[in-house]
Amino acid sequence: MSPDLRDAIAALGTDLSLPMMQGTQALFAERHLGFDPEVQVTEDVRYGDDPRNRMDLFRKPGVEGAPILVYLHGGGFVQGDKRSPVGLPFYQNVGDFAARNGMLGVTVTYRLAPGHQWPSGPEDLAAVVRGLRANAAQHGGDPTRIYLAGQSAGAVHVASYVAHLQFHAEPGGGIAGAILLSCVYDVATAHANQFHKAYYGEDSASYAACSTTHGLIATDVPLLMTVSEHDVADFQKQAAAMVAAWGAAKGTYPPMLRLTGHNHLSPGLSLGSSEDGVGREILEFIAAHGA
Amino acid sequence: MSPDLRDAIAALGTDLSLPMMQGTQALFAERHLGFDPEVQVTEDVRYGDDPRNRMDLFRKPGVEGAPILVYLHGGGFVQGDKRSPVGLPFYQNVGDFAARNGMLGVTVTYRLAPGHQWPSGPEDLAAVVRGLRANAAQHGGDPTRIYLAGQSAGAVHVASYVAHLQFHAEPGGGIAGAILLSCVYDVATAHANQFHKAYYGEDSASYAACSTTHGLIATDVPLLMTVSEHDVADFQKQAAAMVAAWGAAKGTYPPMLRLTGHNHLSPGLSLGSSEDGVGREILEFIAAHGA
Numbered sequence A, B: 001m002s003p004d005l006r007d008a009i010a011a012l013g014t015d016l017s018l019p020m021m022q023g024t025q026a027l028f029a030e031r032h033l034g035f036d037p038e039v040q041v042t043e044d045v046r047y048g049d050d051p052r053n054r055m056d057l058f059r060k061p062g063v064e065g066a067p068i069l070v071y072l073h074g075g076g077f078v079q080g081d082k083r084s085p086v087g088l089p090f091y092q093n094v095g096d097f098a099a100r101n102g103m104l105g106v107t108v109t110y111r112l113a114p115g116h117q118w119p120s121g122p123e124d125l126a127a128v129v130r131g132l133r134a135n136a137a138q139h140g141g142d143p144t145r146i147y148l149a150g151q152s153a154g155a156v157h158v159a160s161y162v163a164h165l166q167f168h169a170e171p172g173g174g175i176a177g178a179i180l181l182s183c184v185y186d187v188a189t190a191h192a193n194q195f196h197k198a199y200y201g202e203d204s205a206s207y208a209a210c211s212t213t214h215g216l217i218a219t220d221v222p223l224l225m226t227v228s229e230h231d232v233a234d235f236q237k238q239a240a241a242m243v244a245a246w247g248a249a250k251g252t253y254p255p256m257l258r259l260t261g262h263n264h265l266s267p268g269l270s271l272g273s274s275e276d277g278v279g280r281e282i283l284e285f286i287a288a289h290g291a
Helices: A003-011 A018-029 A092-100 A120-139 A153-163 A194-200 A213-218 A233-250 A266-270 A277-288 B003-011 B018-029 B092-100 B120-139 B153-163 B194-200 B213-218 B233-250 B277-288
Strands: A040-046 A054-059 A066-072 A104-109 A141-151 A177-181 A223-230 A256-263 B040-046 B054-059 B066-072 B104-109 B141-151 B177-181 B223-230 B256-263
Touching (some): A003 B277, A018 A266, A054 A092, A104 A120, A256 A277, A256 B277, A277 B256, B054 B092, B066 B092, B066 B120, B092 B104, B120 B141, B177 B277, B223 B277, B233 B256
Parallel strands (some): A066 A141, A141 A177, A177 A223, B177 B223, B223 B256
Antiparallel strands (some): A040 A054, A054 A104
């Protein structure tokens, strides 16, 4: 990471304040390399009955049989979108990044709490996977190579889909990999803030059953997990606990990347920008775990 | 990492067999970018009475007040050298890498077990730090910016120097940072193989006092720790346990990088090669923790 960007991110701190979030978005909006004019976007493909069950597809003309990168935005379970309401390039940046790199990019909007609580996230992802397995080929995608990626709450939804077999669209999950940017794993020990309660409810006795730690340790789905140097404190704690549980159970170090210089938001925002380290890790992961 | 290198390293496995070690060296010998002809090398500067208390200094002409990167080779406490006996570029590659990047590079040979057991490593490092604090300026180095780096047993020696205050050359340790490539932290739970026993002795009751976990968690010295995707099993376990202990004690994720595609040996061998990811992380660390 360039020293000026490193210092600018560090100066924003780790708490999810409005200045921190807007400041991080501004840093990466100005570093975004622009959209590839060749990339074709199909907007608002429905994958379920809810108005939020929509996805945008990004592909380069002529691409066939391509890996499929699906991205779920963050937003504390209660907000967020696949497109910025104020004209920032997020998260078309992710779809464009995927398409530029020879993939079918998919950005997803999903149901939100408190109207839709657990397990609306993994349920929506099951519908996404079912829809792509059935129809991605006509958009140039290889339905056997779906990679689910998410950030923060989006990562939690992806982790929940992978770890809880009852939501799988088909045996094994029907996906080739999962990418978790700044995820919460142990719902029972996570900070039960207003966002947490909006999605998981007020009854803390139900939280443990929603955790993904054991399911992720047991899964055969290839994983790429990240935690940022300047991540929110509770997310750092969660990532450390995941490494601890994985190490104790398997005697190995999990695929948990600690992203130097990044904060809670920056990894997803960085895709398609001049700060390409996270993008390279994602491309390497997909290349290493291709069919 | 390029796909061909990634696949070649993965194919070598994780065990420290002779084919794995020689194979890894061969991969990076052929990828080494060569030595900078401008770099001046001062060989075998003595820092103590033992014949192994020698270091090589690497600098570009005219460099003054430069950060100092000290590198300790690995070799299971019982072998290894700052220079390959068979003409490979290791570990002048590290000194040259440092000098190319504007630093004073220092590669160190230290006393070996079983002739010299614990705490010969941190004792030797104290002598290195004292020597550089006193004399580095005449070689273009800034004695207030010494970064100690080591790999495997070399990392253990660096960690031991940082974590055990009784070995400090001066209060605080007299260093600006420590870089631990594939380190063992908890000597008591590490696999007590022949190398371990050669250095720490046969009495396992003494091992706990040699551990560095708590000292590293408590230190103010900036740290960069790494574990490799294909690291030796016990080193993966040690790294995971370090993250667990750090997370439990501090509620944060430690500066532990998981190096995609690398094995136990490759991070140190990669410095100055076309595979520059580890080198960039080290340069960023030093830049972020400069005086």
